[in-house]
Structures are given as C-alpha cells and as structure tokens.
Amino acid sequence: MDNLTNLLQKRTPGKSLPREFYTDEDIFAEEMERIFHSNWLFAGASCEIPNPGDYFTLPVGDESLIIIRDKNGDIHAHFNVCRHRGSKIATEERGCAKALVCPYHQWVYAPDGKLTNARLMGDTFRPEEYALRKAHIREAAGLIFVCVSDDAPDFGPMLDAIEPQLRAHGLDNAKVAARHNYEVRANWKVLVENNRECYHCRVSHPEFCMSNYDLGLPGDTRGDAEYYSLLDSEYERWENLGLSPKEVNFPDGDPHRISRLPLKEGFLTESLDGNLVAPLMGDFESPDGGSLRIITLPNFWGHANCDYAMTTRLLPISPDLTRVEVTFFVDEEAVEGKDYDPGTVAHVWKMTSEQDWELCENNHAGIKSLAYEPGPFSTLTESSVESFVVWYLGRLEGAARAARPVARSA
Numbered sequence: 001m002d003n004l005t006n007l008l009q010k011r012t013p014g015k016s017l018p019r020e021f022y023t024d025e026d027i028f029a030e031e032m033e034r035i036f037h038s039n040w041l042f043a044g045a046s047c048e049i050p051n052p053g054d055y056f057t058l059p060v061g062d063e064s065l066i067i068i069r070d071k072n073g074d075i076h077a078h079f080n081v082c083r084h085r086g087s088k089i090a091t092e093e094r095g096c097a098k099a100l101v102c103p104y105h106q107w108v109y110a111p112d113g114k115l116t117n118a119r120l121m122g123d124t125f126r127p128e129e130y131a132l133r134k135a136h137i138r139e140a141a142g143l144i145f146v147c148v149s150d151d152a153p154d155f156g157p158m159l160d161a162i163e164p165q166l167r168a169h170g171l172d173n174a175k176v177a178a179r180h181n182y183e184v185r186a187n188w189k190v191l192v193e194n195n196r197e198c199y200h201c202r203v204s205h206p207e208f209c210m211s212n213y214d215l216g217l218p219g220d221t222r223g224d225a226e227y228y229s230l231l232d233s234e235y236e237r238w239e240n241l242g243l244s245p246k247e248v249n250f251p252d253g254d255p256h257r258i259s260r261l262p263l264k265e266g267f268l269t270e271s272l273d274g275n276l277v278a279p280l281m282g283d284f285e286s287p288d289g290g291s292l293r294i295i296t297l298p299n300f301w302g303h304a305n306c307d308y309a310m311t312t313r314l315l316p317i318s319p320d321l322t323r324v325e326v327t328f329f330v331d332e333e334a335v336e337g338k339d340y341d342p343g344t345v346a347h348v349w350k351m352t353s354e355q356d357w358e359l360c361e362n363n364h365a366g367i368k369s370l371a372y373e374p375g376p377f378s379t380l381t382e383s384s385v386e387s388f389v390v391w392y393l394g395r396l397e398g399a400a401r402a403a404r405p406v407a408r409s410a
Ligand code: FES
Pocket: 082, 083, 084, 085, 086, 087, 102, 103, 104, 105, 106, 107
C-alpha cells in the first residue's frame, strides 16, 4: 500500500495526523485488520448478561460476535456466522435465548456453541463438527475483552494492571442503571484523541470539572505543588485502604492505562453536588476511593467511583462514523427509585460525553476541509495525544512494511 507508506513518511511528530488518516477508506480497512481485528477489544461488562442465555452482539467491521452466557455461567464469544451456509444468526443487539436459532434454515445452537439440531441433513451428518466458531474472550474484574484474531496478543499485562485496582469496585456484582447509544459523525481516532487530553475540559465540561481536576493525564505539566502533594497524600491513604493505586501508563507500548485520581474537595463521587448518587459498590465501606480511570486502546475508557461506574465503548462504522455506547453501573442490590435515580447516576458523564461528541464532530468536519493541515500538539497538555498517535502508527507500520516490494538480488 504505497499510499500508506507515503502517508507515514508525511507525518510530522508532534503534530496531528494528515487528513487521509481520518477520511480514507483504504486506511480504514487497514485499521480494521491491523488494529480492531488484531487486538483485544472491550466488549461489555459481564453483569450486562447475568443469566443463562443472556447475550449481546458486537459488530467489529465485517465481523460480528455473539457474547453469550451458558447454563454453567461461562461466557462465550461466538462468531455470528451459521456453520450451514453462513447466515448471520443473531440479528438483535441484545436478548435472552435458550438456544440460538439461525433465521435461514433453523439450525439450532446451544449458548456454548454446540449445534444441537439441524433438520433434514440426513443420517451421515455429524453435528459435532459444526459448532460455532469462537473468538478469544477474557474477563478482568467484570470487564469482557474479546479478540477475533487466531493469534491474540498476551492478555496477561492488561489483566495484571486492571484486576487488582478495579476488583474493589464490584463490577461483577453490579447491574446496568442506564445506557446511552450514539452515532458520532467523526473518525474513531478523533474520539480517542479527544479523550487523551483535558486541554478542552475547563471550557467544555462544566459538570465534569465540578468534581474533577482537569489534570493528571500523563504528560500534562499543568499540575502545581498543591496538586502533587494532594496526589501523594491520597496515594498513601488508598494504599492503606488496600486499593493498590499504582499508575500504569501504556507500559512498553502496551495499549492500557490505569490511574486512580483524587476528586475535588467535598466530592465523594463524580456528581453535581458531591453527594453519592447510588449505594456504595463492591468492597467500599466508605466513600473514599477517588475515581479510577481505565483506558484500553483502541476502543475503551471507563471511570469507576465508589458508587457507580461508567464504561465507554467505541465501534467504528466507517472513516467518518463511530458508534458509541456509554453504560452506567450500580450495585446489583440497589433499587431504582429508592436507592438511585438513573438520570442522576448518568448525569455528569452523559453531559460530558455528549459535549465531547459535539467537539469531535466539529473537529472531524474541519479535518475534511481543504484548508486543514496537521497542527501542533501542546507540549504542556497534549503529550498523551502524541503517545496515542505513536501507538497507532506503530500498528499501521506493519501494514506498510508488508506491502513494500521486496528487493530481489540479481
Ligand atoms: S444458513 Fe443457517 S441454517 Fe442455513
């Protein structure tokens, strides 16, 4: 792919990417193969499918997975492709099914993927040879990750980083309080880049900034002595509480970051007035955990407070369209209307997310203009955007290398 090789050479470090990276169909196809079909993707939370037969589908480019819980409680990621003639099996986004029945000729699969009935296939047909094909699936403290590649990267480093810090938040004993879906008219990288800086937060996110400092992102140099001394004292307190607050920041180019950050004084959670919006979750006996932030590239970020958690999942549809699901979780015992109000739980992050989508759509619209040229990242506040771009280009460089003609010796 000469175009890609040229584009990679055209990129200036420290500046935003050339337009084609956000708009070109061929680049998008490479991203699907090299990034979305080769890495671990966040699929959802295991508590979203609490009962046997509960499932949701996950579209990833031309692939589609069915994430389903079987009667033993195990969760599977099946390719949503019938082993008869290839029809898509599950056509709904979510549901509960004792069996997965293909709509074409009604082959029937158990939630664990075994083919249990295939009518009119004759005596010699061997159903045991036609179980659904599986993708890799792993769970980390209640978060489900999947990989459609045969050759999945080692999940160990991500698990080791997420598990000890998220476990206390009790996501596997939680339930969905609210869910919001969006189709954002922007390239998926515009959304990730926006998430990787808080340069825009003070002006654009009044609700977020009530409880949060707009500091703490790696490479953001704006923190003052007062902020760092607060960080030190909070780290010590969290350590004493067993919260294991170790900042993990894309180690060795790995695609994950975990950090626990303090909320502003008087705020027990990310709410508008500082008060809790739901009962304490998981191991928390008092509201003193700050806010745990997790990012896994290419498609996930989440915040876990002591009373609610929020996950954001990106799924690219095309170069200029990204589907986003923002989900809010509370303790599974919490009673809606008595212990929590879904609108109040979701308020800060629904507002913040929707403000971001508007910023991203504006950003993408400007990138499409002939007048766009790559602009400089702030060295004071946008180093983490550069880190993401470097990670991204590293994934694509393999594609350019593979496409480069090999010199033959005479
Ligand atoms: S394609 Fe599924 S039963 Fe025929």
